[in-house]
Amino acid sequence: MYYNPYPIFVYPTYYPTLAIVNPPALHQPARYLAMPTNPINTNPFPAVNTNKLKISAKRVKRIMQQIQLLTDKIDGSEQFAHDLMDAAQKSNKSEVERLIISTGITMTFETNYTPDNIRIVFTDIECCKLSLVLSW
Template sequence: MYYNPYPYFVYANHYPPWATSNHTTPSPLPSHLAMPTNQPTTSPFPPVNTHKLQSSAKQVQTIMQQARLLTDKIDGSEQFAHDLMNAAQLSNKTEVDKLIASTGISIKFDTKYTPDNLRVLFIENGCCGLTLILNW
């Protein structure tokens, strides 16, 4: 047998008979209970200013050029790709960072790696960044 722990059923459109017996049409809600009908004139958000967004987009283009140095080096040199992958698989962070820096990258970067991939996070002045994920 099924046990119902909630003996009362609540239906959204169910009202007790005494509440609807004298009313044929619904009465308007008191103003302090009704939802406001006028839209707020002020937005909760600050006004749109695209200056910082455009500045970040410009900085990301520079970061992408730096990331291109790394990807071109990996693509162009099988020895470099082997050394980088081997150092990452051996968890030799100093060697990985040294190899990446040897490509000519001049911005700050951070590396993380797993047995499956290498992640390089390029950071520029705290305004923006780019994460490059290279799988193997």
């Protein structure tokens, strides 16, 4: 026979369900907002002004023309491509820069190279940079 250690049987159906008039919300709204609301201007960002963006786009076109000079020289001259790759693989930075300048490039640039590629970052000091990565 089964022994029941509790003298009273408790069944959930014996007790009436408690009706809650205003159930508590699972998520309480924040009392303080992270950014104060401004009824005059609801946009937290400044007004859009595209002048600097247009200037940067024009200057990037000049950088791309400089890159075109370099890539045309590499594509058109087997000897130049060989000399550039050879100097980069030997970590001869001055020779790499001399070869790049010999293509007619007039703007500032930085070169980094690995056994797999050469990275040339062309910089327009006032606005922008453009990276060229050539693999070999």
